[in-house]
Amino acid sequence: MNIQKYLAFIKTVDCNSFTKAANVLNYSQSGISRMIADLEEEWNIPLLERDRLGVHLTSDGAVLIPFVRKICEDYRSLQSQVDSLNGLESGLIRIGTFSSVATHWLPNIIKHFQNDYPHVEYELLLGDYTEIESWIIDGRVDCGFITVPTIHKMETSILEKDDLLVILPQNHPLANCEKFPVESLCDYPFMLLEKGAKAQISAIFEQNKIAPDVHFTTWDDYAIMSMVESGLGISILPKLILKRIPYNILVKELNVPAYRNIAFALRDSKTASTVTKKFMEYLQYR
Numbered sequence: 001m002n003i004q005k006y007l008a009f010i011k012t013v014d015c016n017s018f019t020k021a022a023n024v025l026n027y028s029q030s031g032i033s034r035m036i037a038d039l040e041e042e043w044n045i046p047l048l049e050r051d052r053l054g055v056h057l058t059s060d061g062a063v064l065i066p067f068v069r070k071i072c073e074d075y076r077s078l079q080s081q082v083d084s085l086n087g088l089e090s091g092l093i094r095i096g097t098f099s100s101v102a103t104h105w106l107p108n109i110i111k112h113f114q115n116d117y118p119h120v121e122y123e124l125l126l127g128d129y130t131e132i133e134s135w136i137i138d139g140r141v142d143c144g145f146i147t148v149p150t151i152h153k154m155e156t157s158i159l160e161k162d163d164l165l166v167i168l169p170q171n172h173p174l175a176n177c178e179k180f181p182v183e184s185l186c187d188y189p190f191m192l193l194e195k196g197a198k199a200q201i202s203a204i205f206e207q208n209k210i211a212p213d214v215h216f217t218t219w220d221d222y223a224i225m226s227m228v229e230s231g232l233g234i235s236i237l238p239k240l241i242l243k244r245i246p247y248n249i250l251v252k253e254l255n256v257p258a259y260r261n262i263a264f265a266l267r268d269s270k271t272a273s274t275v276t277k278k279f280m281e282y283l284q285y286r
Helices: 002-015 018-025 029-043 059-085 099-104 106-116 129-138 182-187 200-207 221-229 274-280
Strands: 048-051 054-057 091-097 120-126 143-148 155-169 189-193 213-218 234-238 249-254 259-266
Touching: 002 018, 002 029, 002 048, 002 054, 002 059, 018 029, 054 059, 059 091, 059 274, 091 099, 091 129, 091 274, 099 106, 099 120, 099 221, 106 120, 106 274, 129 143, 129 259, 143 155, 143 274, 155 200, 155 221, 182 200, 189 200, 189 221, 213 221, 221 234, 221 249
Parallel strands: 091 120, 091 143, 189 213, 189 234
Antiparallel strands: 048 054, 143 259, 155 234, 155 249, 155 259
């Protein structure tokens, strides 16, 4: 029961909300509040405080939460060994991912994995590249899909080189070009996709010594597609997210090399759970 209280404490901090933590853990909000109140009473220490922005750690809570996280990680390791002895009949795999992988790779990977291991459960966290790296390092997820090179030291396996492509409205003046000239990126309003601290699109500008007229910046691929479709500008997006798109836009290659390397990452394969290691064998189904 204490493990459940510890998980409630961690999840509330990570979500910055009792309500969100309750939704993730399938408890009522009052149930989450009660478990944390029990911990505060047991330890005689206030752990959390609320303000208009959400829930935050007290100074004492900030001191204790690394120890609570360590206990939960050790518990997951114990469960992993139990799962291994039981032939992987159960288990949980927590995966950090970004939108294009979640949309186009994970459904098929999980489908094949679930056929062989139907009792394994999944928790997917959608974020930007740097968030996912931090989740892996902090143990918030067991594994994740990222781009390389990485900011943090971790184990990675490159899965695919994903081209970065220019997207245009249908009536664009360069609609008939074979390859989009990189210097022409400066001639039209630009919708910039940036996922965390990894500025892959901005790197194209720097490498080619150009400065596009950026009108809008977001990490939401679909918001950019919608704006381009409406004629608000042009953009560059990864090829993977442009599969089966519902938007009336044109897709062009650049006349210079531009791509991202998508990788699967673990903090350390030696301490990875059995279910995570087994999941890696199914990445071929992406």
